[in-house]
Amino acid sequence: MTVPRIDPFHAVGLSTLAHQMAAEGRDIVHMEFGQPSTGAPKAAIAEAHRILDSDGMGYWESTPLKARIARHYLETYGATVLPEQIWLTCGASPAFVLALNSAFTPGARIALARPGYVAYRNTLRALYLEPVEIPCGPAERFQLSAAAIAALDPPPDGVILASPANPTGTILSDAEMQAIVTVCRDRGIRIVSDEIYHGLSYIGPVRSILQDEPEALVVNSFSKYFSMAGWRLGWLVAPPSLIEAVRTRVGNMFLTPPSLSQHAGLVAFDCREELEGHVRMYRHNRDLLLERLPELGIERIAPPDGAFYIYADIGHLTNDSLAFCTRLLADTGVATAPGLDFDPVEGNRFMRFSFAVSTDRLEEALRRMVPWFARAGRATD
Ligand SMILES: Cc1ncc(COP(=O)(O)O)c(C=O)c1O
Secondary structure, eight states: OOOOOOOOOHHHHHHHHHHHHHHTTOOOEEOSSOOOSSOSOHHHHHHHHHHHHHOOOOSOOOHHHHHHHHHHIIIIIOOOOOGGGEEEESSHHHHHHHHHHHHOOTTOEEEEEESOOHHHHHHHHHTTOEEEEEEOOGGGTTOOOHHHHHTOSSOOSEEEEESSOTTTOOOOOHHHHHHHHHHHHHHTOEEEEEOTTTTOBSSSOOOOGGGTOTTOEEEEESSSTTOOGGGOOEEEEOOGGGHHHHHHHIIIIIOOOOHHHHHHHHHHTTOHHHHHHHHHHHHHHHHHHHHHGGGGTOOOBOOOOBTTEEEEEOTTTOSOHHHHHHHHHHHHOEEOEEGGGTOTTTGGGEEEEEOOSOHHHHHHHHHHHHHHHHHHHHHHO
């Protein structure tokens, strides 16, 4: 058996180039990653200072944080999750590896939407699982549907849901999510739900899969809503039937996330006012981009219901999104992500803008991009 080949995350290459340009003195607007520029909540940082001065920081698993997460599921979604079903991890990324490795055997077929987060496809391959990509276009709002899952023959072993999704920000309706649960139950398909963008919705509350399917696995993180990406803290919720499988893997492969982050994360849970202020800024940035993108000649975009991305069709300007985004960066200092990262088949005519930057920086990016896109448009006439 050969070691699986996995693709690079092209936005990482672009970001490295952007940082090199910054080191050479160029002013860069970073819109390539979904990375809040706001930093951790103030009270969480204060708690971290206190812990640094007073705690030996050994291996540690925060019982209060697990209890707080369990309370969050009850209060926000009305879902009962026991603390022993919750596993603290260094972000959603290892939580995802843990989920897949605990629930599936090598060769299992896992369905997912295309476009989708680059790591889904690549992590599946790295774990000797087989991605079954379902093309989802504007007609499907770039999301999986119960009908698409029902049509898979043979049925896959698992499915990855992401709502709000990356790169599109689209959110599954409650009815569609419930229909997906029904189809998956009927066909014996295990659900893994990536809920990392929960809290970042512009169209009202988002449903957790745990409201409909207690057998699902859920990954989540402090990287997005909580604005703590570099603190590397996240969690997995596993159903009771998988607790033993997860426990043994955690003990052997991951151990515990940084204790400093766990202390800070617990405090962050109760910094709602500050965090909701960030969401108001993202909403403003989203509205600004929606209003101004037509000035760039960009009209065909996925509806950004949540998260902090706009996935845009730039097929009228290029059929090589990687070269296009690289040129945009070199000429203007605005870093974005090529669609190729999210969709190896059609992504060459899409790009993703992250609006997790400050409004000032977004306005600066627009100032630079408007004339550049006008020239790019003329070059293809
Ligand atoms: C959809 C999605 N899932 C998971 C992750 C990984 O996040 P973390 O920083 O928690 O590992 C990201 C990061 O951008 C993401 O967009």
